[in-house]
Amino acid sequence: MIIAVSAVQGTFLEHQNLLTRMGVESFPLREQADLERPFDGLILPGGDCDKQSKLLRQRGLMEPIRERISQGMPVLGTCSGMILLARQVENSKAPYYLGTMPITVRRRQLPSFQVNGAFAAIRSIPMRFLNAPVVTEMDDEVEILSLTRGEVTAARYENQLVTSFHPELTTDPSVHHYFKIMVDQSIKRRERGE
Secondary structure: OEEEEEOOOOOHHHHHHHHHHOOOEEEEEOOHHHHHOOOOEEEEOOOOHHHHHHHHHHOOOHHHHHHHHHOOOOEEEEOHHHHHHEEEEOOOOOOOOOOOEEEEEEEEEEOOEEEEEEEOOEEEEEEEEOOEEEEEEEOOOOEEEEEEOOEEEEEEEOOEEEEOOOHHHOOOOHHHHHHHHHHHHHHHHHHOOO
């Protein structure tokens, strides 16, 4: 298993460090040439979504990433990564996002704080929020994985996993383990020719 981490801007090193501690191979995705390397999943980190979007477009990465996600490649988007994946962003002036996940998000809805909360079937993990977005609308097929202060802060749709919080800024690998299982399942489906 190899996971690419978008490294044009943001907390990509923190994601890579966490994956390394889990024994998962990863590499930074910065240029089109990096797309030639084999990888089984992608992480879009937290950071500045406007800068990330601009750099992804300038480097010719936006469309290839959108295509791979649409073809079923697992992707994890944290904070800004959630915004990039959203089909619609409420308080955005331009459609700079990938638009692959059928959710609407509102930017900078939650202030900066840390709390322990439930994620998926896990009762309590540390969640670090930094001017975080929240999901305000979603299609029926989207599964809610976490609620914080009454807001949807983690969700899954098919091969896409998003969190408002930054799991890479804590020492808890629960979200990354969940994503690893998604990638494992994707690899097995590919091996069976599905």
